[in-house]
Amino acid sequence: MTNDNPPPTSDSGSPFSDDMAQYLQVYIDESEEELDGLVEAILKLEGNPHHDEALHKAFRMLHSLKGSSGMLGFEIVGNFAHELEDRFERYRSGQAILDRETTTLVLKCVDYFRLFLGRLRSDDLNQGDPTELLNQLQEHERHRSSNPETPAVVMTTMPVMTISGGLHLVVRFRPGLQLADLKARLIVARLSSIGEIISCEPPIDDAHSFDELPLFSLTLVTDRKIDEVRKIANVDGVEAIEIQGNELNMKLLVPSGPVPSGPTTIVEPPPERPFTAEATTPAPPESSAPPDASAIASDVTPGKSETEAPDAKIQSSETLRVDIGRLDRLMNLTGELVVANARFSQIASDMSPLFRNSAVFKKSRELTDRLRERFESLRQSRQQSFDKDDVWMQITQGLDEDLEALDRQSILWAEGHRHFADISDAVDQLTRVSKNLQRGVLNTRMVPVGPLFNRFKRVIRDLSTERRKQVQLIIQGEKTELDKRMIDALGDPLLHLVRNSIDHGMEGPEQRRAAGKPVVGTIVLEAAHRGNSVWITVRDDGAGINTDRIRTRIIERGLATAAQVNEMTEAQTISHIWHPGFSTAESVTEISGRGVGMDIVRSTISELSGTIEVASTPGVGTTFTIRLPLTLAIIHSLMMRYQNDYFSIPLDDVREIVSIPRDQIHVVHRHVTIDVRGELISLVSMKGIFKWGTTSNSPELSTTSTTRTANVVVIHARGKTLGLTVDSLVGRADLVIKSLTENFQPVRGLSGASILGDGAVCLMIDSAALIDLAAERTLTGAV
Incomplete structure (x- = not known):
């Protein structure tokens, strides 16, 4: 399969014609979706080679890939897709069966397409040479046809x-x-x-x-x-x-004619079934060029009679592919609108005491009326005595003018009161529109985690085959939605977790049988919404984490002394798997053993403003739990003040807020602690964590302060709890968070900043980093 004619170039130097160049990104995105669907169908066929729906789906995906590649001038890719399409046509007609060995080769062919798309994203137009893969397929087919032990597919x-x-x-x-x-x-x-x-x-x-x-x-x-x-x-x-x-x-x-001898496989015709169109992936056109809205097919509901809709045309599905960069800019503008709306709300709130109090206007009018009545009484009583006094006449004239001015001011104030009511209504309307727009933009960015989870079917198949283990994947909550940016960033962390589950956690068939477990191990990928967060769980039923081996490695690497290791709890011991370069593998493999995977996992999750926790039971299995915000742009927060500065904490990290009497703050083994319903919680102040200019970083949590109680926010992150004292609590707010790293410099313990309605800066606290900082300050004797 060679192509000596490269794709035509335009006058601008692009390797595509001017009409086709604009469709390149559409081609890449659609082809990746088709490959995901193709892999899913192939893996389904591996378990059931006669799965009619999967056969048709795989054929459609290859047919579409062939057509779109040909339209953009990728003849090598299109021809190779055509070769695979011919083979799936034979699988559909029953002339051949997609066995496990063939499946492995076909999946390698899918990898060829993925590599090509990856190069295409980097502006590399090299289509590669799939000749070797094609030769392997042909050799495998010749071997099957010549091997008498291989069941021949005959009628x-x-x-x-x-x-x-x-x-x-x-x-x-x-x-x-x-x-x-x-x-x-x-x-x-x-x-x-x-x-x-x-x-x-x-x-x-x-x-x-x-x-x-x-x-x-x-x-x-x-x-x-x-x-x-x-x-x-x-x-x-x-x-x-x-x-x-x-x-x-x-x-x-x-x-x-004669029936061929040798082992045979009876191929029965598939059962008749009504035509149904997939709701989310209707039969795609061959071309990758974006059709108009009517060119995208929607569902055909089986069972409707012609009398119900005699001339009804197939309705188009209202979908539009939008560049994620445009959504990012729209999100930024929405954030600015939220800030501006907060400013308007703050101004209206500041003016409210003046205009909302109708008694002020009433008292002003009453005061003016009383002054006028008393002045009239005075003037009548002294009229005969002072009616010819020029000074008196001037005073009375001036008082009349002052009273008239008070009347005019009262009228203006009444008009201002009416206008303020209109302003308040407009601000309320702006708030509603702003929130609805914010929610709409967030929903636009949300995509289900199902396609992300489905990628690991192939990963688990290949790794379990390589490690000679039997593993099945169970996916739950695949319709749970998450921000597209976060979906893209989660691929590598989940890949590391799944690899470690197979390589370290899952036992071989003999070990599982000896332990009384099913021979086939299970890995569960689960996603669910809880409050304002998405929880993603990676769970296996393997041997669990070997804490004895972790303790040995801790001592070998000098991370702690043997005495310190002996005092560690199980949770403290397991937490060392996140240490950079830490590994318990006996040997380095292509899958794991270098000690970089888990560190990357934790770092990536932290960059997404999320947390990850691990729980393991020997002989039962291991569970990794990832908690992520729905979006990184707008965070539901608890606002507080400390030394006239504003700070905020994500609401999901706030366990509770308590008021502790000063005489109930104690020091236990150099730890400042409080008792919350029988639970001892370490207590720190903002001053004890951060360095404020030239001041000391000592917490100075005085029990003899002039205030009788301390406001404490109990924070929970990564399975750890910490109490944080603050001067005052402001309340809940939805904050538009900007990165400190991009705009200034990273500050450990802070994850970002926001602008409030009055123009003040509010710093967002990184709860997990704050807890780590508090632990380090304790170990060094600062607390």
């Missing part, structure tokens, strides 16, 4: 259903319809799922070369009724469909 003397007849369709498009070739590909793909297309004019692979495509025809062999075929082919843009031919006649034929 026995059992009745086998064959077909005769067919329908000839002429599909006419609306004049001037754009992307008619994509419509044609869509129709062909849909009809291929209910029968076999034995001819098409013009050939569907050449449809894109026509400037206009007013009509095309095809011959379809199917057992469906004409009305049903017409309904499936009637997509948006079709003006008329002409169908000629009779309903398909089904015949039972007995093959003639």
Whole structure:
């Protein structure tokens, strides 16, 4: 398979034509989705080679990949996809079976496509050379055909259903319809799922070369009724469909000729089932060029009669592929809107005492009226004595003017009161719109974790085969949604955890049988929403973590003395697996043993503002629990003040808030502690954790302070609890967090900053890092 003709280049130097270059990213994204679906179908076929739906799905994925690759000029990739497509056609027709050895080779072919897409993302147009993979497939097929022990796939003397007849369709498009070739590909793909297309004019692979495509025809062999075929082919843009031919006649034929000798495998026809279109992945068109909205097929609900919807066209699914960078910018603008809204709310709140109190206006009017009445009384009583006094006349005139001014001010204040009511209503409306927009943008970025979890089916298959272990994967909560950026970042941490579960945690078949366990081990990937967080669990039923081996390695690496190790609890011992470079593996393999995986896992999760905890029981298994915020942009927080500065803590890290009398703060073994319902909790202050200019970092948690009680926020992260004293609590707030690393410099214990409504800066506390800092200060004697 060679190609001496590179893809055409445009005048601008791009390796694609100007029309095709804009579709490159769409091609990459769609091809990756198709490969994910292909792997899922292949792994399903490995367990059941006759799985009809999986066979059709794999064939459709390869057919689509072939077409889109050809349209962008990737002929080597398209031809290789065509070779695989031919083989899956034989699997569909029963001429061959996808056994385990063939599955391994096919998965290697999928890796070739993935490597090509990876190079394409890096602007490397090298298509590679899949000739060696093709040779391996052909050699394997020749070996199977020549090996008498390999079951030959033949037809026995059992009745086998064959077909005769067919329908000839002429599909006419609306004049001037754009992307008619994509419509044609869509129709062909849909009809291929209910029968076999034995001819098409013009050939569907050449449809894109026509400037206009007013009509095309095809011959379809199917057992469906004409009305049903017409309904499936009637997509948006079709003006008329002409169908000629009779309903398909089904015949039972007995093959003639000798039956081959040797082991045979009976291939029975698949049971008849109604046509259904997948809700999220309808039969895709071959081209990767983005069609208009009507070119994307939606569900066809089986069982509806023609009387219910005689001329109903297949509705399009309203989907749009958007670059994640645009969503990032939209999220940033939404964050700025949230900050501006908070500013308006703060101003309205500050003005509220003046305008909300209607008694102020009433008292002002009453005071003016009383002054006028008393002045009139004074003037009447002294009128005869002072009516000719010029000074008196000037005073009375001035008092009249002052009273008139007070009346005008009262009227202006009343108008201001009415306007403030309008402003308050506008701020409330802005708050509602801002929150709805914020929620809408967040939902736009949310994607289910299912595709991420499904990638590990292939990983577990390959690793368990390599390590000669039997492992099955169970996925739970695959519809749980998480921010797209976080989904992308979770791939490597989960890969390390799954690899370690197989390599370190899972026993071999003999060991499991001796321990009374099922021979097949189980790894569970689970996701669930809890409050404002997503919890992801990686659980296995292996041997658990060997704490004795960890203790030995701790001493060998000089991380602690033997005496210190003996005093460690199980949790403290296990926590050393997160130490950089720490490993208990006896030897280094391609999978693990270098001591870098778990450190990367913890660092990545921390960068996502999440936490990871581990629990292990010897002989039972190990569970890793990851807790992540729904999004990194806006955090639900508890705000507090310390030394006239604002700080915040993610609400999910706040276990409770307590008020502790000063006389109940004690020092136990150099630890400042409090008793919360019988639980002793270490207590620190902000001053004891951070260095504030030239001041000491000593906590100075005085029990003889002028205040009788201390406000304590009890923080819980990574399975540890800590009490933090603050001056005052402000309340709950949704804060737009900006990175300190990108804008200033990283500060350990702080994860970001936000701008409040009054313009003040609020620093976000990293709860897990704060607890680690408190432990280090304790060990060094600072606390």
